[in-house]
Amino acid sequence: MSIKVLVSATLRTFTGRNASFLLDSKSVKGVLASLIEEYPDFAKALYDENDFLRSFINIYVNDVNIKQLQNLETRLKDGDTVLLLPAIAGGAPVESVIPQERRKEAKLDDTEIERFSKHLMLREIGVKGQKNIKAAKVLICGLGALGSVLAEYLAAAGVGTIGIVDFDVVNLQNLQNQILYGRRDLKRPKVMSAKDKIKGINQSINVETYNTKLEADNIKEIIADYDIVADATDNYKARYLINDACVLLGKPDVFGAIYQFEGQVSVFDSQHGPCYRCAFPAPPPSGLVPTCSEGGSISSLAGIIGSIQATEVLKLITGGGDVLIGEAFVFDAWNLTSSKVKIAKNDACPLCGLSPSITEVEDFDYEEFCGLKQDENEITVEGIAASVLAERISKGDRMTIVDVREPHERAINRFPNAIVIPIGQLARRQKELDPTIDTIFVCREGKRSVLAINTLREAGYTGPMYNLKGGIEAAKDVILPHEGAWL
């Protein structure tokens, strides 16, 4: 008779780093006894002083918790699998993540004692906690809406070293919810404006700027020097890349996301709980779910979610408090409701599970994983530049322009001479298109129109189709000014 026993990562320090065993036992209790026989120290981890199984450990037989079976007396049969998993209690109190030697070096001068007096008054932070904050090195990935809030509050709190990564420049749309920037920052690199703002709050903060895009070949070098990474990016590729690098380098990843009226925060720390891949094994297919820039979001939401992210960062720095490890905080601003949901560590996780297959970010194809790569067998969608389309419109070329945006988006600006067919109705309404002439599809950013073309192809439409490159955003200056269509 053979029973497969799997030991979760956090318990493996007691089993000589071994993740799985084949044992011959008739009950769960017998399995534990065999393990203890081989690894006597494991007894202390498994049982308390009254010989009760410690409550932070869950044991599953073929995915069923033994609490729903006969507890330790649960009988086993040949081929059964027993899994030892520490409970993801959520709200796990953690020790400060700042290394001891750096904490000791930090000193507060008189000005700092005055400046941070409201922190010093808090028993949970105090002088010791403020020194930890001064010694801390936090990297903010993405300087959009959430990154703005993180940068301002972490600077105000006195974080000693703040790293900021973004490759973008400030544009007018950013000013709706990216509170780091003002009118004067337009067209400036975000990292430069952010650095000025942080220095304006506290000149003694060491600000490291990375005016670059995070990629598999630079991320490890960038995050290596930081204690905590805050993910404030806006795309799936960056999210998986940051998560993976954090797991591989053993850094906590403080995650925040906003979309329309909803926000999420979680702390992914694979040493104490699940990672982002445990929670979301794969991203949604490209183009199916709009990003925040396509779907929009209410201005003040970033303030709420970014502030919670900043608070989680400060809790990790000072140690103590209930940290959102193994949980996600979900907030709905429109209905003013919130909830905390549990996220379990996934033993089959390819990154932090029992037998990981991802061991280097360089070896993983993030573009392909996130559906950003052109499939070689897929027929490419042909794009048309806004200037070319403008010329064809002015020459009076025969063609059909189809606007696939939603009604409330068209209320912002009409696209001249376009017929309106939302994506969901395209296949059904393809008879309205003339397959003998060109059809140009337009949407806000040129992503949904690609989806529209692929949808029609699948539905059997054979006429020539083109995608307006960059969407209406790119055509604004070329086509729309003559129309006076902007509100």
Ligand SMILES: [Zn+2]
């Ligand atoms: Zn994982």
